[in-house]
Amino acid sequence: MPPAKAFAAWSNVEIKRRWFTQPEGWDRRDPLTLDFRVGGLETTAGGPPGGFRSRYKACYMEIQPNARIVYTYEMHLDDRKISVSLATVEFAASKTGTTLTVTEHGAFLDGYDDNGSREEGTNFLLDAFGKVLTAA
């Protein structure tokens, strides 16, 4: 699909809610809120039943339609802030559609050991993103 369609799945809250979500069975009481403009905020939260609660809060820093999105986000695990990250998403037209590149710079706090789980979580989301787009 062309970059414009891939970009819409990041900028439109209805579409983004379909893929930027918790795994099946998790608490989904706090659905995604998205104010997609420079300076705008985005939030969601959730966790496994009876388990931890993770909270996501982002702020958009740069938006170039159909080309680039940069945002900064915090992750909280229960009452603890575990990381602050800068994420860059680039959309480039390719012969077969769109090449999506996500780059994350992270500051992990107070001895929190990520042990690869952020990359795993991001890949989980991008897989869901791909399924939503190809189903649409």
Place this chain on the structure above:
Amino acid sequence: MTAPVKHATFAIERSYPVPPEKVFAAFSDPKIKQRWFADNPGWTTSAYSLDFRAGGREHSSRTAPDGKNTYANDTLYQDIVPNQRIIFAYTMEANGKRISASLGTVELEAAGKGTKFIFTEQAAFFEGGDGPVMRKTGWTWLFERLNSELTGAPVPKPIAH
């Protein structure tokens, strides 16, 4: 047209002969921060504001000594541990065009009567921007300028552009 983003990370490590509390105050007090961060020789500050708390923002708009080029900085504070750590995300604009988005981490640690200071920047540079070498040069100058603020040493000579 947009060009691929250039990613870079750099760190600046130095020491100050004053305790962490005093270094931290130079970041948290709007009057002190504006003095060393914005109001520098030859530059004109047209706007400055600082709301120093997690979730708070900082903004500065400045005109370069040439009287033509304007720069704006917009910062969002994300994590503050008094006298120890400050994490912020910021963008830079040159002449109304955004040229970068960065994550900055300041870490302070008591070392004898002074402070060990570490700044780490993780940045995404956009087309037409300054890039990591100039950015590191700029921060290095500012942290020397901060030393003047903390110790009364002469203000360093401006960077030649």
